[in-house]
Amino acid sequence: MGFSSEVGIDLGTANVLVYIKGKGVVLNEPSVVAINQDNNEILAVGEQARQMLGRTPANIVAVRPLRDGVISDYDVTERMLKYFIKKTCGNSRFFRPRIMVCVPSGVTEVEKRAVREAATQAGGKDVYLMEEPIAAAIGAGLDISKPDGVLVIDIGGGTTDIAVISLGGIVASSSVKIAGDKFDEYIVKYMRKVHKLYIGERTAEELKMTIGTAYQREEPLSMECRGRDLVSGLPKSIEVSSAEMMEALEEPLQTIAEAVHSVLERTPPELAADISNSGIVITGGGALLYGIDKRIQDRTGIEVRIAEDPKSCVAIGTGEALDSIEFMETNQLNRKRSNF
Incomplete structure (x- = not known):
């Protein structure tokens, strides 16, 4: 049998993580692709493309090809995967890795097929799918084989x-x-409603990461937030507190x-x-x-x-699961049989 590396991919809505056997997590980049609409050419992928979100001229769009954990733009997902696999595994025509990709536990058969095809087109030899919670549990070091x-x-x-x-x-x-994206959306909504301030996705994410809170903090934090005043239409900056963030995130939590x-x-x-x-x-x-x-x-x-x-658990679990594919497959089969 020829040389075949084993790759685990956490194909996330926000980030793509790639785990290579023996090396660990070798890539962690945002699932964003910047495309020139004039000639459909990819200009940037990952972190570089994320920098462009909300800041591009008319002919360039920065897109996130996955929405709510599933592929919303098949073509762009495939090109993004190709780019990440090439970046981590090198660019040899003969080298086709075994790939284990993670999918959310609620996805449909059609969505699974889309993920499988995208990974195969991107250069996978054998492509396996795995449910996210199982990968997360393995990556978190839990023994899931016990009763x-x-x-x-x-x-x-x-x-x-x-x-x-x-x-x-x-x-x-x-x-x-x-999940994370919805938290950002709720923060954007809250700032519009309460402060009449229009902020972008990236600013909302920064607020969430710096002062976001799900439980009363002992010491309240605050942070300066810049955006556009909805009343005057001019740039404006205000101070936002962690208590307000807790209020903004109440519903999704x-x-x-x-x-x-x-x-x-x-x-x-x-x-x-x-x-x-x-x-x-x-x-x-x-x-x-x-x-x-x-x-x-x-x-x-x-x-x-x-x-x-926590961020790498799914990718690590996906990579480690390649060692026990037989165990995983028997389980899948047994589960399918019990469903008949």
Whole structure:
């Protein structure tokens, strides 16, 4: 058998992470592509393209080809994947890696096929798909092969995946289209409504990362925020507090807490007992929002911890799962058979 590297890809709405066996996470860049509309040429991918969001001349568009965890622009996704695979694996015609790509737990067969085809077109030899919560659990260092229940909440850019996992499979799960991107949208809405200030996505993200909060802070923070005054139409800057951020994010956080609650309600009693002992693990970029663990702990009464490197968990889990493809496949088959 020829040389075949193994690559795990976390194809996220906000970021794409690439994990290469033996090297770890080798790439973590925003899922943004800048295209020149005149000749359909790709000008920049990843971080360079993100810098252009909301700042491009008329003939250049910076697009995010994934929305809510699924492919919304197939052609651009394929070109973006090709670029990232070439960047991390080199550019040899004969070199086709085995690729394991992550998808949210609620995606349809059509969406799965789109991901599989995009990865194959981008240069994958064998392409496998894996559900995000399972990858997140493996990446967070949990042993999912045992008959003990673990509850993982993966808060990404487009979706929040909540799943109870036992014996390598998902027992009860929920996927809500509320995550990092929606947090930004709610911050934009709040600033318009309360301060009559129009801000862009990047400014909202900066507010979220700097002073965003899901639980009362002991010491309130504040930050200067610049945007356009909706009344005068001129640039304006105001001071925003972390308490206001908590108010802005109240609704999406409430939705996530409700979804966790509903998954726990559907969990078999034996596994629910395991979870109340082992606790809940949060992964994904959203885990970095201040106090989100305390917020969910308050709601469920179960101890919540944040995984060690929450942003990379899915990518690491995806890469590590390539070692146990046989185990994963038997599980998938058994699950399909039990569905008939």
